[in-house]
Amino acid sequence: MLVADHLIKDFGTHRAVDDVSFSLKSGEVLGFLGPNGAGKTTTMRMLAGCLEPDIGIASIAGHNCVQDRLAAQSRLGYLPEGAPSYPAMTPRSFVEFGLRARGFTGQLLASALETALERARLGDTARQPIATLSKGYKRRAALAAAIAHDPDVLILDEPTDGLDPNQKDGVRALILEMAQTKAIIISTHILDEVPAVCSRAMIIDAGRIRFDGTPDQMIRKGGDGTIETAFRSLTQSVKAAEDAA
Amino acid sequence: MQALKAVYRRELLAYFQTPLAYVFLAVFAFAAPAFAFYVGRFFDTNRADLAPLFDYLPWLLIILMPALAMRSWAEERDRGTLEFLMALPIPLWASTGGKFLAAWTLAAAALALTFPMWIAVNYLGSPDNAAIATGYFGAFLLAGAYLALGQALSATTSNQVVAFVLGTGACFAITLAGLPFVFSALGDAASASIAEFIADLSALERYNAFGRGVIELRDVIYFLGLIAASLAAAAVLIAERRGGGR
Numbered sequence: 421m422l423v424a425d426h427l428i429k430d431f432g433t434h435r436a437v438d439d440v441s442f443s444l445k446s447g448e449v450l451g452f453l454g455p456n457g458a459g460k461t462t463t464m465r466m467l468a469g470c471l472e473p474d475i476g477i478a479s480i481a482g483h484n485c486v487q488d489r490l491a492a493q494s495r496l497g498y499l500p501e502g503a504p505s506y507p508a509m510t511p512r513s514f515v516e517f518g519l520r521a522r523g524f525t526g527q528l529l530a531s532a533l534e535t536a537l538e539r540a541r542l543g544d545t546a547r548q549p550i551a552t553l554s555k556g557y558k559r560r561a562a563l564a565a566a567i568a569h570d571p572d573v574l575i576l577d578e579p580t581d582g583l584d585p586n587q588k589d590g591v592r593a594l595i596l597e598m599a600q601t602k603a604i605i606i607s608t609h610i611l612d613e614v615p616a617v618c619s620r621a622m623i624i625d626a627g628r629i630r631f632d633g634t635p636d637q638m639i640r641k642g643g644d645g646t647i648e649t650a651f652r653s654l655t656q657s658v659k660a661a662e663d664a665a
Numbered sequence: 666m667q668a669l670k671a672v673y674r675r676e677l678l679a680y681f682q683t684p685l686a687y688v689f690l691a692v693f694a695f696a697a698p699a700f701a702f703y704v705g706r707f708f709d710t711n712r713a714d715l716a717p718l719f720d721y722l723p724w725l726l727i728i729l730m731p732a733l734a735m736r737s738w739a740e741e742r743d744r745g746t747l748e749f750l751m752a753l754p755i756p757l758w759a760s761t762g763g764k765f766l767a768a769w770t771l772a773a774a775a776l777a778l779t780f781p782m783w784i785a786v787n788y789l790g791s792p793d794n795a796a797i798a799t800g801y802f803g804a805f806l807l808a809g810a811y812l813a814l815g816q817a818l819s820a821t822t823s824n825q826v827v828a829f830v831l832g833t834g835a836c837f838a839i840t841l842a843g844l845p846f847v848f849s850a851l852g853d854a855a856s857a858s859i860a861e862f863i864a865d866l867s868a869l870e871r872y873n874a875f876g877r878g879v880i881e882l883r884d885v886i887y888f889l890g891l892i893a894a895s896l897a898a899a900a901v902l903i904a905e906r907r908g909g910g911r
Contacts, residue, residue: 465748467749468752470752470753470907472749489754490755496752498749500748501748504748506744507744508682508683513675517675520667520671521672521753522753549682565749
């Protein structure tokens with residue numbers, strides 16, 4: 421459903437993503453982990469068709485994200501980093517804009533809109549300007565826009581960042597609810613989220629994949645049975661090697 | 666086409682969801698007649714036409730059109746919504762065209778707010794209504810050219826003030842190019858053919874022809890060409906961002 425094939429991206433002399441390859445099937449939820457600046461967002465932006473790889477191919481549902489961008493993006497829901505939205509719009513009009521841009525009209529538009537607002541649990545806030553909403557509701561509005569067209573692939577860049585514990589539970593429940601029929605990538609710094617929602621974990625650091633396996637396999641890498649230790653040992657070994665070099 | 670309609674609709678609503686459209690329309694409705702009455706001496710000319718209005722409109726449009734266009738891409742870049750837009754399965758011509766048409770619609774509404782002056786000259790005398798209509802058509806095309814230039818320059822920055830200054834500068838440049846003092850100054854410094862070429866780029870000369878009631882196909886093509894070229898430049902600049910500075 422989603423393929424990253426030897427992706428490389430440079431910004432000037434800095435190699436942000438260095439030969440990243442993986443694929444994701446429908447029904448899989450991939451926890452995309454890594455320290456800040458590891459290359460997670462750059463990889464996700466290439467998969468979302470927002471950034472073109474210098475080398476390699478990103479594809480969604482068999483469509484090349486560069487050469488066949490519109491077809492690839494029509495099968496994709498993307499929540500960019502920081503969940504940007506238009507502050508003067510209401511969540512309802514924001515989601516409606518995304519659906520109209522995707523060609524939804526009439527009854528199909530109305531039912532997709534209602535379903536998305538309900539799934540994101542926006543309630544009465546759906547009719548308030550986004551500028552007046554809390555960070556959690558702003559994120560839910562952007563999430564509603566990402567899922568409204570019922571895409572096959574979801575790429576969610578830190579979907580639970582800034583949410584309170586109840587809101588985090590709500591988003592995790594929503595991801596699990598959608599996981600059966602979609603391929604989902606979520607990037608997160610909240611490591612507890614990985615065993616709770618993901619069927620697969622991947623660690624990227626300095627632009628390269630350092631680990632790819634199940635959350636249980638990742639936890640075992642730590643030695644003390646915690647995911648935090650596993651994360652530290654998998655990423656700090658890279659830093660130590662770089663410092664030594 | 667569905668995507669273009671969606672972007673057009675969103676952009677037009679966005680103008681009215683903030684004070685921008687109301688302030689813009691109010692300023693235009695006040696400033697355009699003010700120029701005509703006080704600078705153009707509307708009543709002193711003793712002529713039943715709208716020349717005092719059309720003579721000063723370009724100078725008002727030079728300021729107000731870049732103000733309308735400055736947000737088009739700079740705001741998207743500043744707020745991060747450009748990434749949301751770029752992840753939608755819509756071609757760039759649709760987002761560029763939708764943004765432009767929404768701003769042009771607002772410009773048309775602003776021009777329509779000066780129609781009471783048209784009614785007034787008909788009440789006071791017997792103007793050449795066909796010439797006034799072509800004058801409005803010229804002003805509409807000029808506003809479109811300024812908006813498209815402003816949008817292209819808005820795509821170069823994430824700062825709206827910078828976009829406004831660049832847009833105003835570009836509009837000044839294509840307007841001033843046709844003024845006699847620029848032509849003669851260029852004539853001294855450059856070869857006659859270059860000076861003539863630059864004067865040919867002038868929007869003002871072509872706009873003035875519309876005010877005299879003359880619609881030349883080449884003038885219409887000039888304005889539509891300028892709009893198309895500027896929007897294409899905006900689309901290329903935004904498309905370049907997918908390359909990530911490659």
